[in-house]
Amino acid sequence: MQDQPTAIELVDIVADFIRNHAMPQLQGHAAFHARVAANALDIVKRELEIAPKANAEELGRLRGLLRRDGTLDELNRELCADIERGDVTLDTPGLAEHLWQITLTKLAIDQPNYSGYTRALEESL
Amino acid sequence: MGAETNPLVAPLADAVRRGIAGATGIDNLKRLSGGASQETWAFDATTESTAIPLILRRAPGGTRTQGRSGTAAGLETEAALIQLAGAAGVAVPPVRLVLDEADGVGQGFVMDRIEGETIARKILRDAEFAEARPMLARQCGEMLARLHKIDKATLPPLRVSPARAEIEQYFQTYKTHDHPHPVFELAFRWLKDNAPPDTTELTLVHGDFRHGNLMIGPDGLRAVLDWELAHIGDPMEDLAWICVNSWRFGNIDNPVGGFGKREELFAGYEAAGGGKVDPDRAKFWEVLGTLKWGVMCTTMVMAFKAGDRSVERATIGRRSSETEIDLLRLLAPRKKG
Numbered sequence: 001m002q003d004q005p006t007a008i009e010l011v012d013i014v015a016d017f018i019r020n021h022a023m024p025q026l027q028g029h030a031a032f033h034a035r036v037a038a039n040a041l042d043i044v045k046r047e048l049e050i051a052p053k054a055n056a057e058e059l060g061r062l063r064g065l066l067r068r069d070g071t072l073d074e075l076n077r078e079l080c081a082d083i084e085r086g087d088v089t090l091d092t093p094g095l096a097e098h099l100w101q102i103t104l105t106k107l108a109i110d111q112p113n114y115s116g117y118t119r120a121l122e123e124s125l
Numbered sequence: 126m127g128a129e130t131n132p133l134v135a136p137l138a139d140a141v142r143r144g145i146a147g148a149t150g151i152d153n154l155k156r157l158s159g160g161a162s163q164e165t166w167a168f169d170a171t172t173e174s175t176a177i178p179l180i181l182r183r184a185p186g187g188t189r190t191q192g193r194s195g196t197a198a199g200l201e202t203e204a205a206l207i208q209l210a211g212a213a214g215v216a217v218p219p220v221r222l223v224l225d226e227a228d229g230v231g232q233g234f235v236m237d238r239i240e241g242e243t244i245a246r247k248i249l250r251d252a253e254f255a256e257a258r259p260m261l262a263r264q265c266g267e268m269l270a271r272l273h274k275i276d277k278a279t280l281p282p283l284r285v286s287p288a289r290a291e292i293e294q295y296f297q298t299y300k301t302h303d304h305p306h307p308v309f310e311l312a313f314r315w316l317k318d319n320a321p322p323d324t325t326e327l328t329l330v331h332g333d334f335r336h337g338n339l340m341i342g343p344d345g346l347r348a349v350l351d352w353e354l355a356h357i358g359d360p361m362e363d364l365a366w367i368c369v370n371s372w373r374f375g376n377i378d379n380p381v382g383g384f385g386k387r388e389e390l391f392a393g394y395e396a397a398g399g400g401k402v403d404p405d406r407a408k409f410w411e412v413l414g415t416l417k418w419g420v421m422c423t424t425m426v427m428a429f430k431a432g433d434r435s436v437e438r439a440t441i442g443r444r445s446s447e448t449e450i451d452l453l454r455l456l457a458p459r460k461k462g
Contacts, residue, residue: 036436043443076305083310090311096457099308103453106446115377116370116450124459 008048015041046109054105061098136229137168137181144222144235147172163200163353167238178240179221183233202281203352204234206329209279214271216348218340239348245336245374249383257345262385264346265334265367266393272349273328273360273399280329284356287327288320291358291413295420302423308449312416315456321359321406330358335372336382361403364390365410370451371418412455419448 005013018038026034055072062075065088070078082088083095090096107117131154138151154168157180164183169176182200198206204223211217222235248254286294296313299306332354340348366372368380368387376383381390391402426442429435 033436036440040436040440040443043440073305076307079307080305080310083307083314086314089314090457099311099457100453100459103308103446103449107450110443110446114447114450115373115375116447116454119377120450120454120459123454 008045011041011045011048015045043110046112050105050109054101058098058102058105061094061101065092065094065098133166133230140222140224140228140230141170141179141235143228145170145177148177149173152176164233177221178238180218180236180238181230181233182236183224183231186231197353198281198283198355200232200234202283203355204236205281206352206355207236209275210272210349210352213275215268216346218348218350239340241340241342241347243337243340243350245372245383248336248341249374249376253343254341257341257343258384260345261341262379262381262387262389263393265339265381265385266364266390266395266399267397268346268349269331269334269360269363270394270397270399272331273363275329277329277357280357283329285327286356286358287323287325288316288359288409288413289323291362291417292316292320295413295417298424299420302420302427304423304426306419306423306445306449308452309416309419311456312412312452316409316413316416319409321361321409325359325406327357328360330356330360330362332356332358332363333366334363335367335369336374339382359406359410360399361406362410362414364394364402365407366414368407368411369414369418371415371447408455412452415448415451415455419445419452422448 015038018034018041023031023034023038059072059075062072062079063069066075066078066082068075068078079088088095104117104120107114107120111117134151134154137154141148141151148170150171152169152171154166157165157167164181164185166181166183167179168181169178182203184200201223204220207217207220211219218236218239220234220236224230224233224235242248242251242254249258292313299309299313331349331352333351334349338349338351339346340350367382367390370377370380373379373383379385380387387404387407391404391407394400394402422441422445425438429438429442
């Protein structure tokens with residue numbers, strides 16, 4: 001167990017510093033890259049918040065789909081090989097739902113304002 | 126550093142005096158933001174009366190290159206294509222001068238600098254383009270019809286890349302990245318199972334017909350730029366690339382570049398003699414285009430890990446997931462309710 005502030009709180013305050021204190025004093029390319037840097041920290045923050053639970057669920061679904069144990073990386077590679085060979089398809093029970101879940105998780109972390117993501121959320125209501 | 130200290134000025138001025146009637150020299154030479162495979166410079170040719178606004182496209186540092194990842198046409202080829210497209214009624218900046226070795230500027234060409242906007246967010250949001258926006262989808266269709274109709278016998282040598290070759294090229298790039306993307310695998314598998322037949326008629330294809338390469342004014346589409354990725358391929362490729370959600374910039378319900386409907390694009394295309402649009406093949410190419418952009422985002426990760434350590438380069442890898450959700454919406458849409 002680590003001390004406080006939490007990693008999420010630290011990343012959050014650094015992003016806030018870049019946006020509200022550093023960026024206003026920068027111009028041109030430096031200002032642009034500062035904005036990109038703050039956005040990158042937002043990704044880190046959301047990953048710290050979302051990934052632990054989502055990855056555990058992903059691993060559980062992969063074990064079910066592939067009927068074996070392994071790491072996230074190993075099982076993802078095996079799933080990829082199965083899809084490439086055509087052994088696992090959209091007709092395979094659970095595949096489409098699994099792909100939707102991993103992708104919705106990625107977007108919730110990477111780009112939660114992306115039009116395709118917000119539309120997909122509306123469509124799933 | 127002022128323009129007068131740029132070693133490009135003297136040889137470029139000589140070339141312009143040689144190649145453009147009435148030119149007395151050059152002024153206002155300025156490097157524009159450009160890619161790694163080509164340099165783009167803005168400048169004016171001075172004359173006894175008004176200056177002529179021009180663009181120089183040349184190989185980086187003036188050297189000869191193979192272009193980006195072997196898929197790019199050379200600069201002489203690009204100049205020849207722009208001239209052919211112009212003659213066929215495609216809006217392009219007239220080519221004023223193709224440079225040769227003796228000019229000392231390197232491989233490249235000089236064309237007119239067309240005024241207008243290429244930045245999607247301005248085109249899609251600024252009031253200045255309000256009257257242009259409703260016309261753009263149809264105009265894009267008309268332009269594509271004209272460029273697809275260009276007689277193949279008149280073209281310079283170009284890469285031939287039908288659907289299966291495009292799939293294979295991006296599949297290899299994806300495998301090189303060596304990170305598992307189950308959604309990309311699903312898309313590659315679908316593409317392999319649904320590729321148009323090898324007998325599909327191929328034409329000249331622009332290869333990068335989207336925001337950034339379309340010069341737009343308040344009066345509509347003014348010029349089609351950047352012919353670097355032109356090749357011989359399925360004409361539906363161009364009609365679909367501009368419909369990829371990544372180029373809609375949030376306007377998801379306007380599939381054509383965020384400004385128009387597919388029906389307008391297709392109607393403009395067919396009215397200008399582009400032949401019957403095949404919506405199924407267009408969808409195939411939209412899936413491939415979406416996947417292509419996703420794979421390109423992962424190549425940025427490879428560039429970052431290889432030492433190109435810019436923040437922008439690093440974060441673009443986290444945009445490949447945008448294309449994964451677009452691919453799922455295309456291939457495995459979820460039912461409502």
